[in-house]
Amino acid sequence: MPDRTAARLMQTTTRLKPLAERVETCTAGAARLLVLPTPVRSIVSFRGSFKTYPDFAAGTDLVQDLAVQLLDKGTRRRDRFAIAEVLENRGVELDFHTDGLWVRFSGRALRDDLPEVIPILTEQLREPLFDPGEFEKAKAHLAASLERSRESTAAQASAALARRLYPRAHPNYRPDPADDLARLAALTVDDVRAFHARHFGANDLTIVFVGDVDPGTVEALVREGPGAWTPAAVQAPFAERGRAASPGRTVVPMPDKENVDVRMGHPLPVRRQDPAFIPLYVANYILGGNFSARLMSTVRDEMGLTYGIYSTLYGVTTEYEGHWQVDVTLSRENVERGVEATLAEVRRFVEAGVTREELDEKKTTITGRFKVDLATTGGLAANLLRNAERGFDVGYLDRFPGEVEALTLAQVNEAVQAYFDPGRFHIALAGSLPD
Amino acid sequence: MQLSETAQVLPEDVTEAFAFVEASGGIEAYRLRSNNLHVLLLPEAAAPVVTFMVTYRVGSRNETTGLTGATHFLEHLMFKGTERFSKERGTSIFNVLQRVGAQVNATTWLDRTNYYALLPREHLALAVEIEADRMRNARIREEDLESERTVILNELDRGENEPLRKLYHAVWSTAFMAHPYHHPTIGWRSDVEHVSAEGLRHFYDTFYWPDNATVSIIGDFDRSEALRLVHRHFGPIPPAPAPVPEVYTREPEQRGERCIVVRQAGRLGAVMVAFKSPPALDPDADALDVLATALATGKNSRLYRHLTDRGLTTHLYANASRLRDPGLFFILAMLAPDQTHAGVEAAIEEVLDTVRRDGLTETELARAKNQLRAREAFSRDGPYAVATQLNEAIAAGDWKLYTTYLDRIERVTATDVRRVAQAYLVEDRRTVGRYVPIPDSPTADA
Numbered sequence: 001m002p003d004r005t006a007a008r009l010m011q012t013t014t015r016l017k018p019l020a021e022r023v024e025t026c027t028a029g030a031a032r033l034l035v036l037p038t039p040v041r042s043i044v045s046f047r048g049s050f051k052t053y054p055d056f057a058a059g060t061d062l063v064q065d066l067a068v069q070l071l072d073k074g075t076r077r078r079d080r081f082a083i084a085e086v087l088e089n090r091g092v093e094l095d096f097h098t099d100g101l102w103v104r105f106s107g108r109a110l111r112d113d114l115p116e117v118i119p120i121l122t123e124q125l126r127e128p129l130f131d132p133g134e135f136e137k138a139k140a141h142l143a144a145s146l147e148r149s150r151e152s153t154a155a156q157a158s159a160a161l162a163r164r165l166y167p168r169a170h171p172n173y174r175p176d177p178a179d180d181l182a183r184l185a186a187l188t189v190d191d192v193r194a195f196h197a198r199h200f201g202a203n204d205l206t207i208v209f210v211g212d213v214d215p216g217t218v219e220a221l222v223r224e225g226p227g228a229w230t231p232a233a234v235q236a237p238f239a240e241r242g243r244a245a246s247p248g249r250t251v252v253p254m255p256d257k258e259n260v261d262v263r264m265g266h267p268l269p270v271r272r273q274d275p276a277f278i279p280l281y282v283a284n285y286i287l288g289g290n291f292s293a294r295l296m297s298t299v300r301d302e303m304g305l306t307y308g309i310y311s312t313l314y315g316v317t318t319e320y321e322g323h324w325q326v327d328v329t330l331s332r333e334n335v336e337r338g339v340e341a342t343l344a345e346v347r348r349f350v351e352a353g354v355t356r357e358e359l360d361e362k363k364t365t366i367t368g369r370f371k372v373d374l375a376t377t378g379g380l381a382a383n384l385l386r387n388a389e390r391g392f393d394v395g396y397l398d399r400f401p402g403e404v405e406a407l408t409l410a411q412v413n414e415a416v417q418a419y420f421d422p423g424r425f426h427i428a429l430a431g432s433l434p435d
Numbered sequence: 436m437q438l439s440e441t442a443q444v445l446p447e448d449v450t451e452a453f454a455f456v457e458a459s460g461g462i463e464a465y466r467l468r469s470n471n472l473h474v475l476l477l478p479e480a481a482a483p484v485v486t487f488m489v490t491y492r493v494g495s496r497n498e499t500t501g502l503t504g505a506t507h508f509l510e511h512l513m514f515k516g517t518e519r520f521s522k523e524r525g526t527s528i529f530n531v532l533q534r535v536g537a538q539v540n541a542t543t544w545l546d547r548t549n550y551y552a553l554l555p556r557e558h559l560a561l562a563v564e565i566e567a568d569r570m571r572n573a574r575i576r577e578e579d580l581e582s583e584r585t586v587i588l589n590e591l592d593r594g595e596n597e598p599l600r601k602l603y604h605a606v607w608s609t610a611f612m613a614h615p616y617h618h619p620t621i622g623w624r625s626d627v628e629h630v631s632a633e634g635l636r637h638f639y640d641t642f643y644w645p646d647n648a649t650v651s652i653i654g655d656f657d658r659s660e661a662l663r664l665v666h667r668h669f670g671p672i673p674p675a676p677a678p679v680p681e682v683y684t685r686e687p688e689q690r691g692e693r694c695i696v697v698r699q700a701g702r703l704g705a706v707m708v709a710f711k712s713p714p715a716l717d718p719d720a721d722a723l724d725v726l727a728t729a730l731a732t733g734k735n736s737r738l739y740r741h742l743t744d745r746g747l748t749t750h751l752y753a754n755a756s757r758l759r760d761p762g763l764f765f766i767l768a769m770l771a772p773d774q775t776h777a778g779v780e781a782a783i784e785e786v787l788d789t790v791r792r793d794g795l796t797e798t799e800l801a802r803a804k805n806q807l808r809a810r811e812a813f814s815r816d817g818p819y820a821v822a823t824q825l826n827e828a829i830a831a832g833d834w835k836l837y838t839t840y841l842d843r844i845e846r847v848t849a850t851d852v853r854r855v856a857q858a859y860l861v862e863d864r865r866t867v868g869r870y871v872p873i874p875d876s877p878t879a880d881a
Binding site: 108110300305332368 | 483
């Protein structure tokens with residue numbers, strides 16, 4: 001890595017240099033490393049990810065969930081308490097999580113503690129202990145999470161919609177918690193060990209550091225640590241598209257739930273890198289992206305029917321397609337009226353399109369908000385990692401606001417007409433519905 | 436920063452308008468001479484953004500029977516705007532601020548209400564103008580009240596869906612019988628259903644004045660320019676015509692353990708064990724903070740090792756509330772499958788017994804302090820994170836609780852922790868809540 005000091009990379013005025021000039025990018029062994037020094041005192045945020053290719057159709061993403069949960073429960077060199085002693089005595093935060101295709105880690109540490117933290121992270125990734133006793137606890141823990149998700153109207157409605165929209169082999173599919181509980185009961189510690197041995201490795205491994213950090217120091221630490229990991233020779237197919245199913249409705253009756261969560265949506269044959277994505281992203285923002293968007297402005301603010309109503313382009317990546325989703329929360333007595341009001345608003349949006357004024361407003365909203373999102377080390381690290389996972393160069397983050405600014409009204413309305421259709425909405429409701 | 440230095444670097448027009456009060460931990464405090472508005476400045480030019488926040492020293496502790504939830508209801512109505520910033524004119528507060536990319540919202544809690552915008556630095560003036568305008572010019576209209584009432588009732592229903600939230604409120608309501616911490620901030624449903632525009636207007640006219648508010652500006656801004664903006668927009672507002680009413684209700688001493696059970700459809704139970712605790716500014720609250728951290732933060736914490744690591748619980752949380760008035764030190768434990776409430780309560784009690792008897796080891800004390808030190812450093816990551824911490828310190832009664840926090844924690848000794856454990860974690864001042872799930876079997880109908 002070039003010997004550039006942090007001071008030369010930083011500016012503290014509104015005219016910050018482009019990220020492409022401030023982020024140091026290099027390879028450290030098998031890892032791709034991105035380092036951004038910022039003028040924050042002593043703290044460093046770090047995030048990383050790699051691919052594991054679980055077989056979604058066979059349900060091995062559940063095995064992956066268990067494996068990830070066990071990463072911080074001891075390694076072959078040190079037990080869970082010895083590791084915790086090192087991290088907790090320094091106030092280090094370090095978490096592992098997975099969303100299917102990727103296993104991710106994230107954390108924060110004081111600058112001087114990185115030489116202790118990165119070797120531990122390496123051990124946890126590469127040499128987890130998978131102790132049988134810990135495995136049983138992790139199983140109980142995961143079972144409890146699944147049970148609690150059955151208590152949540154939001155989780156139940158979202159998962160029910162996902163089951164309508166996707167085949168089992170798609171990363172956005174959400175199994176019924178009851179099915180997962182049954183599968184979980186049959187899993188053994190050997191399943192987890194085998195999964196780790198076969199699937200965990202430096203596949204598309206990217207690590208990002210942002211904050212009071214010296215690029216040369218972390219490069220050496222990563223090269224010796226996670227960068228010395230070898231990729232795993234594994235690929236598993238996954239479905240890249242949603243189901244072509246006829247629209248319909250799923251109701252998940254839940255007692256004692258006066259608030260009903262409603263999700264509606266349809267598959268979206270678009271990927272993040274497609275030209276249609278940015279116009280659809282902005283169009284969706286106009287409909288349901290924030291408090292001043294149409295849905296909140298009408299269904300909440302004018303009609304008083306809901307506390308929260310939003311729309312999103314959900315689960316759209318560079319590798320698979322996602323869907324368009326509207327979320328609304330409704331008190332029991334307002335369910336039908338609220339669903340109708342929401343659908344009416346969405347129909348109006350699709351039929352009449354967006355106005356120039358709306359487009360201009362949301363352009364400045366999105367570009368301004370983008371700047372705000374990059375105001376913390378955590379926000380910067382999250383954006384840099386997500387961008388890298390998409391296979392985009394760092395400069396894309398500098399170009400993104402310009403892409404939004406350049407949109408024309410015709411491009412946005414054409415995208416709305418081509419891709420959004422409330423007539424194809426699937427609907428899922430969870431809660432104590434009126435009789 | 437020295438007082439004299441600060442006074443010297445500001446131009447004359449600024450020092451005429453503002454009295455410098457004090458500085459601590461990089462934050463400077465000023466008072467707007469014309470109306471006693473408090474102003475806190477923390478210049479941090481790490482990114483070209485700034486947070487502008489107004490904290491009103493009014494929360495649900497200031498509410499009386501029949502007006503519970505008024506503070507929160509009013510917070511919602513404050514977004515309905517003023518004559519200048521309104522939906523009809525195409526200048527609603529959300530529209531105007533979100534148009535420039537602001538992250539904007541407001542929150543209400545027991546001791547305070549805050550309105551904030553995190554936005555690109557060049558738009559600071561907009562946030563100042565809006566907050567000054569709605570400090571005294573909010574339209575509190577009957578028609579807005581009715582549409583917002585159903586919004587809040589839906590928010591209330593969302594909360595009622597959550598057993599843990601119900602447990603939390605049940606414990607506070609049981610622990611506090613006289614003091615207004617008894618009622619949840621969102622209010623009792625019947626009060627939300629019946630409160631009038633007149634009642635909320637009276638509440639607004641009682642509490643929303645510059646001398647009952649603190650303005651905080653954090654991030655990338657020019658000190659003199661920011662103060663000029665505050666002076667220009669807030670300066671013309673008069674101080675409150677009458678003193679803000681004090682809350683003089685004190686909770687009577689609790690003379691015996693209280694228990695409460697919440698039953699609701701669900702899967703896994705939970706336990707909340709709470710003890711009366713001192714107000715935020717009491718030094719004993721620092722020792723209780725250290726104790727809460729040592730009990731439940733990380734895998735080497737006592738409760739994790741004794742309960743979660745042994746499969747009794749899946750999640751544990753300990754907190755020493757730091758409120759303006761005496762609050763609660765509490766432990767919230769979520770039961771693992773097949774575990775009993777009694778078993779978990781007994782295990783928690785065993786752990787607390789050891790702390791009462793022996794206190795913490797020096798290793799545990801050092802670890803807890805390090806964790807709090809790191810947490811404080813992380814809380815300086817960006818102007819929004821700072822604002823949220825500062826907001827609670829203002830609410831507690833002294834903003835310097837934020838800047839002196841680490842010094843206060845540093846002074847805590849193992850002896851202090853043992854003493855506060857013996858003084859506060861006593862059976863007679865304990866309230867135990869159980870969430871007992873009523874099993875159900877949801878089935879999806881395609």
